[in-house]
Amino acid sequence: xxxxxxxxxxxxxxxxxxxxxxxxxxxxxxxxxxxxxxxxxxxxxxxxxxxxxxxxxxxxxxxxxxxxxxxxxxxxxxxxxxxxxxxxxxxxxxxxxxxxxxxxxxxxxxxxxxxxxxxxxxxxxxxxxxxxxxxxxxxxxxxxxxxxxxxxxxxxxxxxxxxxxxxxxxxxxxxxxxxxxxxxxxxxxxxxxxxxxxxxxxxxxxxxxxxxxxxxxxxxxxxxxxxxxxxxxxxxxxxxxxxxxxxxxxxxxx
Amino acid sequence: xxxxxxxxxxxxxxxxxxxxxxxxxxxxxxxxxxxxxxxxxxxxxxxxxxxxxxxxxxxxxxxxxxxxxxxxxxxxxxxxxxxxxxxxxxxxxxxxxxxxxxxxxxxxxxxxxxxxxxxxxxxxxxxxxxxxxxxxxxxxxxxxxxxxxxxxxxxxxxxxxxxxxxxxxxxxxxxxxxxxxxxxxxxxxxxxxxxxxxxxxxxxxxxxxxxxxxxxxxxxxxxxxxxxxxxxxxxxxxxxxxxxxxxxxxxxxxxxxxxxxxxxxxxxxxxxxxxxxxxxxxxxxxxxxxxxxxxxxxxxxxxxxxxxxxxx
Numbered sequence: 001x002x003x004x005x006x007x008x009x010x011x012x013x014x015x016x017x018x019x020x021x022x023x024x025x026x027x028x029x030x031x032x033x034x035x036x037x038x039x040x041x042x043x044x045x046x047x048x049x050x051x052x053x054x055x056x057x058x059x060x061x062x063x064x065x066x067x068x069x070x071x072x073x074x075x076x077x078x079x080x081x082x083x084x085x086x087x088x089x090x091x092x093x094x095x096x097x098x099x100x101x102x103x104x105x106x107x108x109x110x111x112x113x114x115x116x117x118x119x120x121x122x123x124x125x126x127x128x129x130x131x132x133x134x135x136x137x138x139x140x141x142x143x144x145x146x147x148x149x150x151x152x153x154x155x156x157x158x159x160x161x162x163x164x165x166x167x168x169x170x171x172x173x174x175x176x177x178x179x180x181x182x183x184x185x186x187x188x189x190x191x192x193x194x195x196x197x198x199x200x201x202x203x204x205x206x207x208x209x210x211x212x213x214x215x216x217x218x219x220x221x222x223x224x225x226x227x228x229x230x231x232x233x234x235x236x237x238x239x240x241x242x243x244x245x246x247x248x249x250x251x252x253x254x
Numbered sequence: 255x256x257x258x259x260x261x262x263x264x265x266x267x268x269x270x271x272x273x274x275x276x277x278x279x280x281x282x283x284x285x286x287x288x289x290x291x292x293x294x295x296x297x298x299x300x301x302x303x304x305x306x307x308x309x310x311x312x313x314x315x316x317x318x319x320x321x322x323x324x325x326x327x328x329x330x331x332x333x334x335x336x337x338x339x340x341x342x343x344x345x346x347x348x349x350x351x352x353x354x355x356x357x358x359x360x361x362x363x364x365x366x367x368x369x370x371x372x373x374x375x376x377x378x379x380x381x382x383x384x385x386x387x388x389x390x391x392x393x394x395x396x397x398x399x400x401x402x403x404x405x406x407x408x409x410x411x412x413x414x415x416x417x418x419x420x421x422x423x424x425x426x427x428x429x430x431x432x433x434x435x436x437x438x439x440x441x442x443x444x445x446x447x448x449x450x451x452x453x454x455x456x457x458x459x460x461x462x463x464x465x466x467x468x469x470x471x472x473x474x475x476x477x478x479x480x481x482x483x484x485x486x487x488x489x490x491x492x493x494x495x496x497x498x499x500x501x502x503x504x505x506x507x508x509x510x511x512x513x514x515x516x517x518x519x520x521x522x523x524x525x526x527x528x529x530x531x532x533x534x535x536x537x538x539x540x541x542x543x544x545x546x547x548x549x550x551x552x553x554x555x556x557x558x559x560x561x562x563x564x565x566x
Contacts, residue, residue, distance in 0.1 A: 018404060018406075018407070018410070021403075021407070022407070022410040022411070022414060025411075025414075026414045026417075026418065029414070029418060029426065029430065030418055030421065030422060032429075032430065033418060033422040033424050033426055033429055033430075034422055036424060036429060037422050037423055037424050053423060054349060056423075056424055057344065057347040057348075057349045057423050057424055057425065058344060058347075058349045058351065060325045060326045060336065060337070060340050060341070060344065060351075060355065060425075060428070061323075061325055061428060061434060061438060062322040062323055062325045062326035062327060062336075063308075063322055063323055063438065063441065063442050064321055064322045064326065064327070064328060066442060067307075067308055067318075067321045067322070068321075075442075075443065076438060076442040076443065077445075078435075078438070078439050078442070078443055078444060078445020078446065078447055079435055079439070079445045079446040079447040079449070079450070080445050080446035081445055085429060085435075086428070086429075086434065086435075086438055108321070108328075109352075110322075110326050110328070110334055110336060110351070110352060110354040110355040110358060111326070111344065111351040111352055111354075111355045112350075112351060112352040112355075116352065
């Protein structure tokens, strides 16, 4: 009997030890993963990449997209790189995406992390170009507009607009990015002639705001607000009665 | 029986126990090392094929030989291959991969299910070169274990991998796997992944014998389960065995060499056996040989391997 209980104690201790080892290791591991999963995504992904969380889950890190790219745009992030470990990304200032019509990187992906649903490269949203107007040559009044001319979705993703110049008769021609057409290919960033690119591609989540559906921009949509606009129905309350009090001056009581 | 045999211990079969002696001739040595040489050749060739296809444009009739890495690849432009364990992790994150990956994983899984799951470990996995080196050095330097981790730990790590994949939504092992870091960085550009490899080397050398491959790695545990029913086995010809235990000394998974079990089955049946062939070449009695699982055992007259017992 004594021997049995000792064995049971040994068994329980050993089980607890093993459990503790696995649990503590597992917790550390979970922290590491959780941190990776929730880290702010700053990498620009290949065309057709799923939303960052789904992409990170689905990508098997095989690099077939990297090899399929004819321009050597894509890289697989090694350990210690800025992008999440082993996943494909590109740095537009070095080599942008040249927007192949047949999207070979997407075709090479075995998992669907680069979604097969992307059929036209112009529909891809790798990132969004943003302009630093303090350092953009055009915004300083020079005639540059290189980004506009290099843009593969020319005229739609980047337009050039008139902009008044202080105290001068001459207008400025300034580039503006339109998110509904910008694919985030980064050709503009690559082409920007300033020392540090004044137009840059970033993940849209990092820079894009959201107005909120309760704002009605009537002047943007003629059919929208004016047609079915009705003033709010008046709520009847005791306060709706003409104010009482001292109105004797008007009533000629004096 | 000669006089020398009387001085020596006798095996359970009544034959003298002869120790393994490393042959002095180069031919003999090469014969002892032959599976090691085959394994290294295969491991390096596979990495080289990936690298050559990626960087030197290796192709057959304009078709790239093999594109990708050991996680997933495309052979000869149309055969998909994929790591079944990585694919399983992706599925546990509740993401269904495309058919191409599933087919690739099924091909690889089928292959290893036939020839032995852990054939991956000793014949393909590049980490095997690191852990083998550590094990060899450890033996040379007579380093003892710091502490002992259970050989069963890897199965807990395997379950943990799938659990964490579901909880965090990331393929848990793929995000920390030194195996993937190793081949990925060799093929696609080097980063800090070598630090993980160094970690495994030091752990195996100084902390725990066969620590990574034999106790922690969940991929090895996965393939051990896959290989349970495999057809290619190390056959065990019980009547010739003298229990000299030379095989156990070289085996990285000594628990699989259970003589009584092996005698019953006529072969090593454990899924944890990596089919590395180390035991075959050191066995002085030729008791151990690769064999097909369902071949009825042939009791040949006991023949010994004179080269290994006389050292000629």
